Amino acid sequence: MGLTLSEQIISHAAGREVHAGDLVVVPVDCAMGVDSITPSIIDVMRNELGVERVFDPDKIAIIIDHVAPAVNIATANAQAKVRRFAMEQGIRHFYDVGRGVCHQVMIEEGLAGPGQIVIGSDSHSTSYGAVGAFGCGMGATDIALAWATGHTWLKVPETICIRARGDFSAGVTAKDLTLWVEQALGADGATYRAVEYHGVDMLSLASRQTLACMTTELGAKAGIIPPSGEVAERFRVPEWLKVDPGARYERVVEVDLNSLVPLVAVSPRVDDVRPAAELGHVRVDQVFIGTCTNGRLEDLRIAARILRGRRVAPGVRMLVVPASSQVLMDAMADGTLAVLLEAGATIGTPGCGPCIGRHMGVLGDGEVVISTANRNFRGRMGSPNAEIYLGSPATAAASAVTGRITDPREFL
Amino acid sequence: MARVWLFGEDVDTDQIVPGRYAPYMTSEEELPKHAFIEARPEFAREVRPGDIIVAGANFGCGSSREYAPKALKLCGIGAIIAPSFARIFFRNALNLGIPLFEADLTGVLRDGQEVTLDMERYVVVTDAGQEYPLKPPPDFVREIWEAGSTVAYFRRYGRLPGQRTGEQGGE
Incomplete structure (x- = not known):
């Protein structure tokens, strides 16, 4: 058997x-x-x-x-x-x-x-x-x-x-x-x-x-x-x-991987999933790239590809928390970090970052985040009235540029 | 008599105890006060020892935080009945000796209803005398409940659940 x-x-x-x-x-x-x-x-x-x-x-x-x-x-x-x-x-x-x-x-x-x-x-x-x-x-x-x-x-x-x-x-x-x-x-x-x-x-x-x-x-x-x-x-x-x-x-x-499009999980359910292209009406206050799910060099690099020569939209704050000190050093060595900083992102101490709502980017009442993390339960990142959308680093970076949830293929 | 606390589906560990209220962030003594602090603020004030939680599917999904079921245990919750449980929550609750039963009683029991949980016959009896049978647990689960917790089980038998007598755990 x-x-x-x-x-x-x-x-x-x-x-x-x-x-x-x-x-x-x-x-x-x-x-x-x-x-x-x-x-x-x-x-x-x-x-x-x-x-x-x-x-x-x-x-x-x-x-x-x-x-x-x-x-x-x-x-x-x-x-x-x-x-x-x-x-x-x-x-x-x-x-x-x-x-x-x-x-x-x-x-x-x-x-x-x-x-x-x-x-x-x-x-x-x-x-x-x-x-x-x-x-x-x-x-x-x-x-x-x-x-x-x-x-x-x-x-x-x-x-x-x-x-x-x-x-x-x-x-x-x-x-x-x-x-x-x-x-x-x-x-x-x-x-x-x-x-x-x-x-x-x-x-x-x-x-x-x-x-x-x-x-x-x-x-x-x-x-x-x-x-x-x-x-x-x-x-x-x-x-x-x-x-x-x-x-x-x-x-x-x-x-069939060829048939997939950029997707986003809608607050507050990780299995309530829609194409990013259909969520353009959702404005974001915070963009978070990091965590055990998506805080590695390839994640930061695809974000940098989208943000190179562009700026984070006014009124949006973008937090990048590398998954490890090694990722941080590699992203510094290959210039990824500079691109992200020039675009207006800020960098946090490698670790879990704001994923669990305890520090480094807690959300206030009514705020909206697009995050590369794994969970969007109500109240996870702070206020129970905040909304958490989950997507890829590419989708998060594209959303940072426009200030609303955005299909990253618009920028690639 | 025990009071029924009725909940819906997919009650996650952030609803049971939000991460910001972890003992790590506050203190161990305050833990029971934080059970369902945002999802159901009256819970911690009004819950009585022996009360039971009746919920929809996938109860306890999310984090591995054992302090979520621990908060419920410290509040005196006598059992949790749901069609299914998230696996880490199931394991944590079992380790703490909280009886869990897989059954869907959300459609037949009301929030606040007075019931009796008969742990000899594994049946819930309502104030109107209606009986709802529960599935008896496997032997190793019953043994952990009888010992009080997995730690107490380990101290009593000198082995982990599922380990045969005399077996040195596969080595």
Whole structure:
């Protein structure tokens, strides 16, 4: 019987062949905590489980990204507690303010790899599927148990296969594909399931990160892209990890990439998706390019292509938050940053930025943002009366120029 | 008797506890006061221990924040009944020992209605005597509820849910 990529990875970790529906306990290759949740993880591990030392400091990563730098005394104190813990436990993979969004840092630092099981205290830990890992988001108790024991329990998921053919036309990106899939499956269309993307071998690692990250917004447990292209060149892919023609998928969704157009998710539902060209009546107050979904060099570059020689519209503020310090340095080296600054954008500390509505661009009553992030829930970025539209970096940049939601193909 | 708190579909974690009200941003002690602070401001004031949430599909979608179900637990919520739950919320609530049942009772129960949740027979009984059966949980879920939480389960049995006795987790 053929196995899906999730079944292959979990079977390998469990040391026996397992199938969708099986309940298993597996060792984790890495368990990641972020600043906002790690204080609770420490409390559960020490005070509730009564465990003083983590099982293996080298299989733990801690990243300060959600509120970085600290915004008030409570967060500053919490971050100090996290730093002290990392030091005491000898955790080498500790990344402080400014290193970047956890999921970007994990991949840059090689802490998620093909065939591995990597769990994180952030829901978008599905991102590790970009390199062929089983990446899964969990809460404080599960991460605390993993830090204490090195293991986690999983129910092996069924898999939905997204089978793409063709290639994107100009101005259409991986983000638009994810929004098309949102519309096709719905915001809970893959709950408890894994998603596999087939037919996307031409995509860069960065674009694969966008695909894998956004499977969380389908409710998915993991979102895996079979390693190929840039990923196969940069990572060691175990021989046993490959698409099995006999694998059983719960559902296969076909998509013709050539037919896709720039898309936007309308406030407040990520699965309420329309062509950007139909939303020209929506005026924006803020444009945000960044996050684990779309804050990488290729995202900043396509924005710069549109903004070169143009200006952000009067009355609009444009925030760019690179996904990591590496992205920031690369964007500085190749001139991307200068183009964005000349156009009137401002640059924030690498990290989650205003995505979660805690700092660095909180929205006021009635304000409208177009964001390259992953969620547009009511109240997520600030006022419950603000509106969040989600699109690609190209769509966000084009909207910055006109001050209203704009199809980026007008500028390409 | 328990009061029914009725909610619609896709109740996300930002509605349960907005990110700005995370214990990380404020304090652990204030957490229960922030349950549904914007979506339903009277909730935290009026909820009583044992009350149940009855909601539409995909309850708890969004963030991995365990403090969302924790806020509900600290408010004394006795169970949540919805046709489906987002997976991380399901796991977090299970870990905290909050009973979740997959059933759609949004069309038959009213907000504010008094009901009894019978955890022996897995049935909701209304003030009018009408009964709605719930699906009994799998054994490992029932064992976590009985222990009180996954941490308590781990302390009692020395293993993770799903791990067979004597199995060292695949290694």
